[in-house]
Amino acid sequence: MKLITRNTDYALRALCYMSKHEGLVTVGRLVQKLGVPQPFMRKILQKLNKERILESHKGQGGGFKLKISPKKIYMVEIMRVFQGPLGLNGCFLKKDICPNKGKCVLRKKIRSIEEGVLGQLREITIASLI
Amino acid sequence: MKLITRNTDYALRALCYMSKHEGLVTVGRLVQKLGVPQPFMRKILQKLNKERILESHKGQGGGFKLKISPKKIYMVEIMRVFQGPLGLNGCFLKKDICPNKGKCVLRKKIRSIEEGVLGQLREITIASLI
DNA sequence: ACAAATGATACTAATATGGTATCATTATTA
């Protein structure tokens, strides 16, 4: 069971690279450095752009750069972008499916674990990774 | 992003039910109580049997029951059975893929988070859920 | 005008998850 997908993985690496290198970085350059398939990397960067984590510049001499400080880019946010919101189990949270409804002890437990995990993940920023 | 799959979910519910009801429990009964498709539930219970968490009895009057105490059935173990070993990311752990190899800070961070999560999950047993 | 970059989007492939179907085996019991 993987908690982090390739999407997230590549995104984190790209962000780390960019936080160490001022100015615009092209997809081509990232691909060289990180060994990731180019069109896939493009898609990832485009998404980060849409999410306003990166900014992009078209045309010759263009590329991507961080839009916000590495200190303010949280790993858990990147995970959310590529993997959806973190939740232990949809099922336990949908009362209409779970037969125990509100009383479900498991649900409470899960909830508290979830909080713990999120708490830890929230402390990790790109800045803390480089 | 779900941390717990339906497999695990159903298994946990079945185990909880069985820990509250002495003696053999048939698949049919569980299906009635928990509203899970029968053949799917069978497959799940058969797996728990193979993993020596349940014991089974064939023939008329047969069924399943816990083989070990609910206090010794750990949620994280059930997750492992149905979802494989918990790891944040295979990629970071395979040095030959990660370009930073041994030095990767991310990997260490991930590792420590992983430990934290596992630590919390390890405290949850079936007994603690009922 | 051309080349080098991203934007947008649709498509394909691989893998994981969720679920079904079927036949074999075992044990109870009438």
Next chain:
DNA sequence: TAATAATGATACCATATTAGTATCATTTGT
């Protein structure tokens, strides 16, 4: 001893997610 009610084993199918590709449009510097 035969019917029945249970699990064992296994192969199969459906759906969703993840990973990756392909293509054409747009922008911009030279």
